[in-house]
Amino acid sequence: MEIRYNSTRSKSAPVKASEAILRGLSEDGGLFVPDSIPALDVSVDKLAEMDYQQTAYEVMKLFLTDFTGEELKDCITKAYDEKFDTEEIVPIVEKDGVYYLELFHGATIAFKDMALSILPHLLTTSAKKNHVKNEIVILTATSGDTGKAALSGFADVEGTRIIVFYPKNGVSPIQEKQMITQKGKNTCVVGIHGNFDDAQTGVKKIFGDRKLAEEMDAKGFQLSSANSINIGRLVPQIVYYVYAYGQLLKEGKIKAGEKINVTVPTGNFGNILAAYYAKQMGLPIDRLICASNENKVLYDFFRTGTYDRNREFVLTSSPSMDILISSNLERLIYHIAGNDADKSRELMSALTQGGTYTITESMKEKLADFYGNYANEDETAETIRSLYEKTGYVIDTHTAVASCVYEKYRKETKDTKLTVLASTASPFKFTRSVMEAIGGGYGQMEDFELADKLSEISGVTMPKAIEEIRTAPVLHNHVCEKDEMKQAMTGFLSL
Ligand SMILES: *Cc1c(COP(=O)(O)O)cnc(C)c1O
Numbered sequence: 116m117e118i119r120y121n122s123t124r125s126k127s128a129p130v131k132a133s134e135a136i137l138r139g140l141s142e143d144g145g146l147f148v149p150d151s152i153p154a155l156d157v158s159v160d161k162l163a164e165m166d167y168q169q170t171a172y173e174v175m176k177l178f179l180t181d182f183t184g185e186e187l188k189d190c191i192t193k194a195y196d197e198k199f200d201t202e203e204i205v206p207i208v209e210k211d212g213v214y215y216l217e218l219f220h221g222a223t224i225a226f227k228d229m230a231l232s233i234l235p236h237l238l239t240t241s242a243k244k245n246h247v248k249n250e251i252v253i254l255t256a257t258s259g260d261t262g263k264a265a266l267s268g269f270a271d272v273e274g275t276r277i278i279v280f281y282p283k284n285g286v287s288p289i290q291e292k293q294m295i296t297q298k299g300k301n302t303c304v305v306g307i308h309g310n311f312d313d314a315q316t317g318v319k320k321i322f323g324d325r326k327l328a329e330e331m332d333a334k335g336f337q338l339s340s341a342n343s344i345n346i347g348r349l350v351p352q353i354v355y356y357v358y359a360y361g362q363l364l365k366e367g368k369i370k371a372g373e374k375i376n377v378t379v380p381t382g383n384f385g386n387i388l389a390a391y392y393a394k395q396m397g398l399p400i401d402r403l404i405c406a407s408n409e410n411k412v413l414y415d416f417f418r419t420g421t422y423d424r425n426r427e428f429v430l431t432s433s434p435s436m437d438i439l440i441s442s443n444l445e446r447l448i449y450h451i452a453g454n455d456a457d458k459s460r461e462l463m464s465a466l467t468q469g470g471t472y473t474i475t476e477s478m479k480e481k482l483a484d485f486y487g488n489y490a491n492e493d494e495t496a497e498t499i500r501s502l503y504e505k506t507g508y509v510i511d512t513h514t515a516v517a518s519c520v521y522e523k524y525r526k527e528t529k530d531t532k533l534t535v536l537a538s539t540a541s542p543f544k545f546t547r548s549v550m551e552a553i554g555g556g557y558g559q560m561e562d563f564e565l566a567d568k569l570s571e572i573s574g575v576t577m578p579k580a581i582e583e584i585r586t587a588p589v590l591h592n593h594v595c596e597k598d599e600m601k602q603a604m605t606g607f608l609s610l
Pocket of ligand 1: 260380385
């Protein structure tokens with residue numbers, strides 16, 4: 116069955132999957148949503164026999180219906196290869212009764228790799244299918260993690276270039292080193308004198324510059340984005356929930372058809388929305404446990420039905436979840452409104468204008484699958500420490516938020532169903548916070564020393580991603596003012 120993609124904000128003509136991937140965002144500002152959620156067409160018994168790549172094909176073919184089987188398999192093969200440090204791609208580790216789904220075995224040791232290693236291939240294939248002759252130029256502003264994952268995904272992918280802007284003094288030393296040592300002839304990394312918002316604003320300005328777009332087109336370039344709302348990032352994230360179910364079945368941890376829960380540390384609501392789609396496809400999932408840090412907008416939303424971003428922004432030790440506007444929630448809003456674009460447009464415009472909206476009672480009833488809670492900074496650190504003391508297993512701060520929230524859920528509900536917890540980053544990515552949580556006076560050490568110590572106490576080999584940047588040469592040293600971003604880009608493209 117062919118799936119088409121509608122906007123969450125209007126009934127404009129639906130587009131094919133490849134067009135939705137190319138465009139990223141609908142012209143009316145809405146997000147693309149599938150016009151129906153396809154049902155899994157393999158039995159769960161079959162799932163247990165499949166490796167990651169096969170599972171990816173079974174899931175993605177149902178959503179990206181204008182891709183040929185060959186095109187899709189080619190994208191999957193290029194994405195999920197030796198860039199991952201384990202053949203399983205996403206191993207499941209059981210500790211203290213929880214099944215940690217380790218989504219951090221890709222090139223930049225965070226779960227963004229799951230989608231960003233395939234997006235470049237989906238994008239270039241989409242360009243070919245739609246007879247786009249131009250080279251695709253990916254333009255991104257980053258506060259740290261997304262930039263590196265995007266650079267790594269797009270590096271040396273034919274037909275693409277990528278330019279990343281980051282706040283020169285606004286990312287961690289390890290994050291900066293990761294980016295400025297990036298290899299690949301088609302990559303460009305620029306620090307700006309300004310904060311993340313300045314970088315973001317500058318990028319939006321370039322996207323809105325019609326004259327520039329014409330000049331670029333004349334020279335054979337067109338802009339695109341690797342933003343987390345692209346369906347080309349969402350669909351690959353459904354795969355690992357389906358794969359996890361198959362693996363649990365294979366290992367005899369569950370019986371075919373038995374329901375499991377899923378717990379997800381949440382920021383922009385992309386990862387947990389993928390789990391929701393997996394459930395809609397027929398995967399036996401019961402509750403979707405949504406974990407927030409002290410920026411607990413989502414917890415308040417699930418409790419009250421009111422989304423309210425008017426509050427203080429808190430900087431936490433789980434920075435990838437420090438978000439007050441969870442962009443992907445718009446898709447869930449659209450679905451629980453009965454795929455009603457008028458309703459979701461009305462609510463989203465209330466959010467833009469007053470920073471808040473309230474859903475109807477009947478919409479709220481459709482949220483019964485979700486459970487929301489949050490962990491504060493002390494609870495997060497305590498979760499890392501106590502799990503380490505009990506089992507020797509070290510988790511990162513984001514994963515710890517989820518682990519703490521799951522514990523709250525279990526106490527509150529006495530629900531003992533097997534639970535898969537999305538482990539979104541390697542502890543080596545947030546070494547300092549992790550080591551401080553474990554305690555023992557490591558706080559004074561240098562970043563790389565700390566990583567050595569973490570490797571020693573956890574018995575986990577230092578990931579290649581960290582080992583590499585220790586000695587890697589700096590390849591990008593361009594720094595510019597925040598109003599010079601356009602020149603930086605046109606310089607790189609020799610326009
Ligand atoms: C991006 C990110 C998250 C949040 O994921 P969303 O899909 O935005 O909800 C959680 N943990 C880590 C480590 C991340 O990088």
